Amino acid sequence: MFIDAIAPARLRAPVLRLPVLLPGFTVAAVVAVAAQFISEHYGAPAMLMALLLGMTLQFLSLEGRCVEGIGFTARHVLRLGVALLGARISVELLLDLGAGLIGLIVAAVAATILLGFLAGRALGKGWRFGLLTGGAVAICGASAAMAIAAVLPRDESSETDLSFTVLGVTLLSTLAMIAYPLLTGWVGFDTRTTGVFLGATIHDVAQVVGAGFSISPEAGETATLVKLIRVSLLAPVVLLFSLAIRAGGLGDSAGGKRPPLIPGFVLGFLALGALNSLGLVPEMLGRLLADASGWALLIAIAAVGMKTSLATVMQVGGAAIALIAAETLFLAGIFLTAL
Template sequence: MAPTDRITALGAPMATRARALAPGLMVSVLVALAAQFVAEHYGAPAMLMALLFGIALNFLSEPGPTSEGIAFTARSVLRLGVAILGARISWELFLSLGWGMIGLLVAGTALTILFGMALARFLKQGPRFALLTAGAVAICGASAAMAIAAVLPKDDKSERNLLFTVLGVTLLSTIAMIVYPILTNALGFDDRTAGAFIGATVHDVAQVVGAGFSISEMAGETSTLVKLIRVSFLAPVVVLITLFWRSEGGSADTGGNRPPIVPPFVLGFLALAVLNSLGFIPVALADLLGKAASWALLAAIAAVGMKTDLRNVVQVGGGAIALIVAETLFLAALALAGITLLDLGR
């Protein structure tokens, strides 16, 4: 076979695959565009809008021309979005905060996850659900939920639990965006301290930015910086979760399959973070990749919404709601105590 014939033979399956994925992928992107439009013009959280629009279009995930592309977006585009988030992380971010604040953020992440695991047992919620909600609360909201869900063993409740978690952390972030600036003012925090508290507690990046800059420019910059440090914890937490389930040797509902020690999208996240720390990624490119990550995650959450029937979400029960609310309050109390002890400035 001539070289050109080999290329043609290899290209045919790829073209067929692209045609199969295109309708669902385009629908997911269109929903993301609509969600972003509403977010920019009416002040609603883009992630929440993408999720709600996706739920309304649930019928598109049924067997048909769009189902394969929607599934691809919810899985592969999601992982791509998480991977390129690494371009926003650098070592300078850590050094600019000081070791006391970094220690508080590490402790807040670890203790919130441990608290969630312990409380879940009391509330009769499974360990996978506990890791999903606690990880989302402790790290970066919907983005963390999707990354953690990508490495957890799957069962018939996986998509329902992910949708509930994304919806829960987004709603709680929106409430926090309104309440926390009022709280920090009542406590007499200066702008830097208020920004640190908001960055250490609010779940989603967009709401952190909104809450921080509603106080002042200094509070906004501080809250965004603290939040990006929390985002950087995503990769090590996902690796630890993967190792935890791998040590279990695979359970009955996973078919005995072990996940890779380090998922490829986590390697991508770490690689971009290292390259950015070494100065190999120009600022303009880092900003571009950050925007690409936001769009990829927005399209992915729209696809997750389309893949999940809302009637299944309401079956999670009061225990699940109590768990994610308690995790949020625990993180806020822990951050408040830690920031007070650090005496960042009143």
Template sequence: MASANPASLSLTERAKDRVRTLFPGIMIAVTVAVAAKFLSEHYATPAMLLALLLGIAVSFLGEEGKTVEGIGFAARTLLRLGVALLGVRVSMTLMLGLGWDLIILVIAGVLLTIGFGLSVARFFGHKWRFAFLTAGSVAICGASAAMAISAILPKDERSEERLIFTVLGVTVLSTIAMIAYPILVRTLGMNEIAGGVFLGGTIHDVAQVVGAGFSISEQTGDTATLVKLFRVAMLAPVVLVASLIIRGFAEMDKDGKRPPLLPGFVLGFLVLATASSFGLIPAALSEFLSQSSRWLLLVAIAAVGMKTNLKQILSVGGAAIALIVVETLFIAGFILAGITLLN
């Protein structure tokens, strides 16, 4: 019996066919994410890092077979949805309580770190794409920012390699900072507010900021989390402005397309952030969407790992590691100097 013409299939039938195609790969990515979360809770290791490593361990699933389509969908679409839902965690009303001096310090830290990364990348043998990817992830919110920025960059054969390396680098550095920075805060004799500003203004990932802050005191933890969420709020405007600039000069990507004028996930982020700031999202729904964002990003990074060739990642080299380290030291030094001047 001849198969039905795709054009003659109903919308429902096409949707069912699409679900059947994507389901195996998505379920594999979900399984890896759940395993990473379980190990994270039992071995005090960042779930994002574990999801990435576990994904790389089963990368053969992203190369051929029935799981390829679903893994690709998880790495693209679920990633963008997860970034969009991050907007529910932003409340500008609450963040304005930081005071304009700290707000200006945090904004300057984000923008100058990105500018610094773009300026020095050539000395490390890297071009603007890798520089923006690493500096943006260091300046804003680690792995989440890396994935969001990657979505607006023109694609080439090394795009996923750069993304994976950046996620690995910032996650490892963020974990080291979670341990080392509280010791530095105590050594320098910072008070609880100053310590929270330093931790929130310098550590890359939200989870590690929370861990570092509350290891000192509740007030330090609250301050660090608030400062960090202000950096997260910078994600949408930075990505939006960058996408407009990139479209003006960037070459076509490998598929012959330019980066989108206004990425849908950025628009979603802005809408949810605005609604959250005006208290339009009920607390229960906000918590549900926030948790959904965490899981979607975890599933997405597991899928990205499964699309990765580890040998290619390791070939990036020591100069790339040095660039991320230098960017990390830059934002730490800038925020520390700013706190000293403000005090």
């Protein structure tokens, strides 16, 4: 009765279903903690570990007490994590880099997504897969993949495509963290240019930080700043995708529902970004929100892994591998040429 009085129906539903959702969420959270432990002690990417560990527990998503909680976590906790990413970005970040570099980053992101869209169709993987991989490579790796997947029309391969994309961009990002610093030294980039290149081309934030600070503090700070500019493009890109899908009548095929004009998690991302730009998010709160975002995304990708068969992911095919590798090389080629 108390909950009925203080909360609207849309917010009451998860609260009332908490006993049903808690087992699945708890398992995903335990997997995320294990993945983070492995990452901190052995250097493996946490997202990759969460995905792979989750896949070993796929049977939990098929039947039993965890099914509903895993589904809820893979969908709604994921969106919460993306929304909280907004606490990392601000207008000040844009001003620090200058209009020329920002324009180059925006053009490179758009070109990479367009390449994914066109190549995905040409290779027979479809436009959904092309946008998913192109956006993940162009913006911020696994986080972007999960955000874009949330607004794409769903079909029978949606979970498999998302898991493959997270797996692919995380592996490629780890390889880039090792190879790109060597490449920038070979071509003779100075410290700042090296930071720009690393931040503009490596997929995941953690690998950008690792690669940049392995060279110098200046390169690390520059790389992180450039990377956060790419992260700030996530909300506009997802919003454009959502509007295009809505305008084209390509709504949620699984539920037959028309997608919202602006997804709630995009509004949350933009609202936090705006508050941060106005200086209304204290530094300590901003750090807490950023950490909460990271944990929410890690827990969500563990749940996505639980809904995915590793054998099915391995059957995605050579065309999919070629596509995501080509997008990665294309993005790197743009900045090698421009810088």
